[in-house]
Amino acid sequence: MSATTAGRDTPGIYHKAGSLRAERRWALWTAYASLIFAAVIFLAPPFYMLITSLKTSGEIAGMAGNPWLVRDPTLENYWAILGNPLFRQFMLNSIIVTACVVALTMVISILAAFALARMRFWGSQVLATGVFLTYLVPDTLLFIPLYQIVGGLGLLNSIWGLVLVYPTLTVPFCTWIMIGYFASIPKELDEAALIDGASWPQMLLKIFIPVALPGIIAATIFAFTVSWAAFVYPTAFVTTPDNMPLTIGVVSQLVRADTFAWGQIMAGALMAALPPVVIYAFLMDYYIAGLTAGATKG
Numbered sequence: 001m002s003a004t005t006a007g008r009d010t011p012g013i014y015h016k017a018g019s020l021r022a023e024r025r026w027a028l029w030t031a032y033a034s035l036i037f038a039a040v041i042f043l044a045p046p047f048y049m050l051i052t053s054l055k056t057s058g059e060i061a062g063m064a065g066n067p068w069l070v071r072d073p074t075l076e077n078y079w080a081i082l083g084n085p086l087f088r089q090f091m092l093n094s095i096i097v098t099a100c101v102v103a104l105t106m107v108i109s110i111l112a113a114f115a116l117a118r119m120r121f122w123g124s125q126v127l128a129t130g131v132f133l134t135y136l137v138p139d140t141l142l143f144i145p146l147y148q149i150v151g152g153l154g155l156l157n158s159i160w161g162l163v164l165v166y167p168t169l170t171v172p173f174c175t176w177i178m179i180g181y182f183a184s185i186p187k188e189l190d191e192a193a194l195i196d197g198a199s200w201p202q203m204l205l206k207i208f209i210p211v212a213l214p215g216i217i218a219a220t221i222f223a224f225t226v227s228w229a230a231f232v233y234p235t236a237f238v239t240t241p242d243n244m245p246l247t248i249g250v251v252s253q254l255v256r257a258d259t260f261a262w263g264q265i266m267a268g269a270l271m272a273a274l275p276p277v278v279i280y281a282f283l284m285d286y287y288i289a290g291l292t293a294g295a296t297k298g
Contacts, residue, residue, distance in 0.1 A: 046270070053077050053266040060262050077263035078271070081250075086241055087268065090249030093159050094228060094272075097245055100163045101227040102220060105170040109219055112171075113178030114204050118190055128179055135172035142168060143236045150237055161237050162245070166227045174219035181215030182208060221283055225276050246272045 047068075052060060054073040065071065081087050115121075116128040146165050147156075155161035185208060193203045209216065234248045241253060250268035254261040 046273070049266040049270055053263055053270055055263055057261070057263055077267040081264055081268050081271065086249065086253055087246075089242060090244055090246040093243060093249075094246040097159050097162050097166065098224060098227045101166040101170060102223045104163070105167050105174055105223040105227075106216065106220060108167065108171050109174035109178050109223075110204070110209070110216065112175045113182055114200075114208060116175075117179045117182035118203075118208070119200065128176075131172050132176040135169075135176065139169060139232050143232055146233070147236055156237055157239050157243055159238075159243050159245070162230075162234055165233050165237070166230060169230065169233075170223040170226050174223055177219045177222070178212065178215055181212045185211055217283055221279060224279065228276060 051068060051070055054070050054075070054077075056072065056074055056076065059071060112131070116124050116131070143165075146168065150156055150161045150165060153161075153164070155164060189207055189211070190203050193207055198206070229247060230245075231247050234245050238244050238248070241249060244252065246268075250265060250272065254265045254268065
């Protein structure tokens with residue numbers, strides 16, 4: 001190739017590189033603008049809740065000044081919530097229900113997912129699909145038949161009734177997560193274990209659970225979030241304050257007819273939302289890894 005021909009090709013290469021840099025720059029600015037817009041939309045409600053929780057009742061009712069600013073910040077709403085024995089009972093009920101539901105969900109989900117993903121039997125694929133499809137049924141359609149079941153068992157107005165019905169929300173999705181994770185584990189592991197004489201329970205406890213720990217953490221986070229934040233079921237099944245979880249206890253006790261204790265409601269809502277936020281902040285990588293594990297199979 002002559003020097004003249006090479007000289008003709010060089011500007012085209014530089015022009016293409018320049019256009020690629022311009023496209024990347026525009027893509028980067030577009031991505032940043034989209035992220036900033038999404039952050040404003042999603043962070044505006046909790047920020048407004050925080051601002052309202054730091055106001056006195058008089059300042060909230062006064063409607064003077066900018067509602068997004070606090071003239072005299074105060075923690076009296078938080079102290080009123082923490083000093084209320086009912087609020088502490090709500091918190092205790094939520095902790096008990098959530099701990100029991102998470103433990104029950106993980107035992108059922110791990111065993112079901114291991115059987116459906118590794119112990120192949122007739123109809124296992126159809127059953128695995130059916131398990132996930134049950135998660136798509138909204139709880140607003142299920143609470144009526146579940147109300148009759150819970151009432152027939154004598155567990156209405158009890159936290160144990162919530163422990164019974166919450167797994168209908170958590171088990172299907174957690175099982176689906178674990179099926180994808182167990183299916184991504186190379187089959188050579190369980191084949192080698194079977195050759196060495198290991199039983200299925202030994203394989204599950206000594207091989208699959210340690211390897212699938214990120215998926216288990218992801219399923220645990222999901223079960224915790226759903227059981228901690230559930231609203232429809234406790235609203236339908238619990239009526240007395242002593243057995244209410246935090247999600248409905250704060251609203252039911254701080255709203256009297258047309259009187260709203262907005263400062264305490266916002267403080268209680270923020271304190272109720274704090275545990276899931278902390279868990280997601282520290283375990284987000286495990287949650288994302290667990291959700292995307294089924295994309296690649298060994």
